[in-house]
Amino acid sequence: MSFPARVHDVLGVGFGPANLALAIALEEKYPSLDIRFLEARPTPDWQPGMLLDGSDIQNHPSRDLVTLRNPRSRYSFINYLYEQGRLLKHFNLPIEFPLRKEYAGYIRWAASFFSHQVDCGRYAVGIDVVENAGERVWEVSTGSGRRYLSRSVVMAPGRTPYVPTPYDAAAAESNRAFHLTKYLPRLKELTADEPPKAVAVIGGSQSAVELALDLHRQFPGTRVMTYPRSYSLRLKDTSPFSEEGYFPEFTEY
Ligand SMILES: Cc1cc2nc3c(=O)[nH]c(=O)nc-3n(C[C@H](O)[C@H](O)[C@H](O)COP(=O)(O)OP(=O)(O)OC[C@H]3O[C@@H](n4cnc5c(N)ncnc54)[C@H](O)[C@@H]3O)c2cc1C
DSSP states (O other): OOOOSOEEEEEEEOOSHHHHHHHHHHHHHOTTSOEEEEESSSSOOSSGGGOOTTOBOSSOTTSSSSTTTOTTOTTSHHHHHHHTTOHHHHHTSSOSSOBHHHHHHHHHHHHHTTGGGEEETOOEEEEEEEEETTEEEEEEEETTSOEEEEEEEEEOOOOOOOOOTTHHHHHHHOTTSOOGGGHHHHHHHHTSSSOOSEEEEEOOSHHHHHHHHHHHHHOTTSEEEEEOSSSSOOOOOOSHHHHGGGSHHHHHO
């Protein structure tokens, strides 16, 4: 079997916010490393299926890709607004948290500086350890059969969409049952000609509520039902204790 000769220092699987933050950190701290990221999507996008009108992000915008580690970095959310010429207007908005669409724009903007390190449309399917020129290295293979060698691999594929039984069978058979990660594009396809008569939202946490409200807003005549597992929709934890997840001590713990 022949292997590609190039051995990267770091190979990242996925190029969402987690590995994008890593790309920034490596550029700022170890600029001479040979780095490559594999991203399954055609372009690096943040939650494109759920950029609902009016939806916001749920934490302080300066807990961004970089500020907690390096407040002087050029890749901060504040600098993004500044370079877009919207800093003052943004501060003047009567909202506590930025809109999700704005934050997605920030992620796209930051990712654009690293396009030379990212191979898009590459879905990693396998990982192994191989011998290459006397060195034991990781070998990551993609769905299209390409192989990458690297001294270290950082997995950041995000969460796997979960559609529970019996809806998984419906989702496999029909494009009318789908996970929220496909919400906006699939809804557009299905409602191109007329609004839906009825929609069921399965689940009881934040995304389920967002979907029910969005459907109601977009299609006021449609019957929208939510089916939470428990006896009610779940209230988000808004206590400051949950925010301690951002403290380094918590990460250590
Ligand atoms: C609708 C929604 C709203 C959210 N809002 C917030 C919020 O306001 N604040 C917050 O802190 N968190 C929020 N989250 C949580 C979210 O998980 C994080 O914001 C963030 O997206 C996590 O980044 P990530 O890089 O770990 O994962 P992701 O953003 O999921 O990125 C993972 C990337 O890896 C790629 N990938 C997956 N598998 C492979 C593979 N095998 N090969 C190659 N590429 C692969 C995917 O295509 C994707 O681009 C939200 C989540 C959702 C779904």
